[in-house]
Amino acid sequence: MTGNNAKIDHSIKGKTVIIAGGAKNLGGLIARDFAEQGAKAIAIHYHSDAARPDAEATVAAVRALGAEAAAFQANLTTAGAVEKLFAEAVAALGRPDIAINTVGKVLKKPILEISEAEYDDLSDINAKSAFFFLKEAGRHVNDNGKIITLVTSLLGAYTPFYAGYAGTKAPVEHFTRAASKEFGERGISVTAIGPGPMDTPFFYGQESAEAQAYHKTAAALSTFSKTGLTDIEDIVPYIRFLASEGWWMTGQTILVNGGYTTK
Structure with missing residues (x-):
């Protein structure tokens, strides 16, 4: 395949996209941005x-920007549900060129207080669903496609109280590396992006007022952020890049956090 890159269109224009967790927050913004692209x-x-209602609003916004769109409901914590999602999406809109998984669940809690049920729930949402999303994306994404998973910058931090969350996101790093090797022969790049604490309801639901104040000043560039946190608008350009001309980046976990932490 050496020398064939000039023949491959790596732009977003004309491509079919599937976004897990695409109804609102970061996923919804990605959908709108890709429609604009x-x-x-x-x-x-x-x-x-x-x-x-959020999914329907995002579908309407995407259509208003000139792209086809459809919404699909699913609990992605079983392999069968992920298979069904891809099957329905392909039947409705065609095989995807780009697959993006923003699904995740945050829990801030000491190890000694995490129940087995809480651990299993985190593992199902953060690790198991990500694995089977990668599996189905590998089956259905067109050659020279892109697969991107959202993880967390806590993978580069040494911190208490997030063992359950960061620990169940950590396997996605290896899933990403392995998938990049296995799917690379088809020209598919596979990456993970780890945002810092984001200005979304997921953050505020876990943190006390004191912790919020700390996180809003913890990044090197906090002073230049509208919230002090990672804004979803800060992440979208990286996803856009990796889904297009950034195709040569693969098998990597990229921490995008304004200097909150690094590996």
Whole structure:
């Protein structure tokens, strides 16, 4: 395949995209941004009935920007549910060129207080669903496609109280490396992005007022952020890049956090 890159279109324009957790927050912004970049069709996954209005609003926004769009509800903590999501999305919109997984669950709690049920829930959402999303993306994404998973900058931090969250995101680093080797012969790049603490409801639901104040000053560039945290608008350009001309980056976990932490 050496020398064939000039023949490959790595732009987002005209491409079909599937976004797990695409109804709102970062996922919703990615969907809108990719529609603005000229994506042909975007499949929007959402988890629960509570997120349906957000998913419908995102679908409407994507269509208004000129792309096809459809929403699909699924609890992605079983292999069968992930298989069904991809099957339905492919039937409705065609095989994806780009697959993005933003699904995750945060828990801030001391190890001594985490129950088995809480651990299993975190593991199912953060690790198991990511594994099977990668598996189905590997089956369905077109050659020369892109697969991107959201993880966390806590993978580069030494901190208490996030063992359950960061620990169940950590396997995705190896899933990403292995998948990049296995899918690379088809020209597919596989990457993971680890944002810092983001200005979304997921952050505020876990942190006390004191902790919020600390995190809003902890990044090297906090003073230049509108919230002091990682804003979702700060992450989208990196996802856009990796899903397009950044294709040569593969098998990597990239921490995007304004200098909050590094490996």
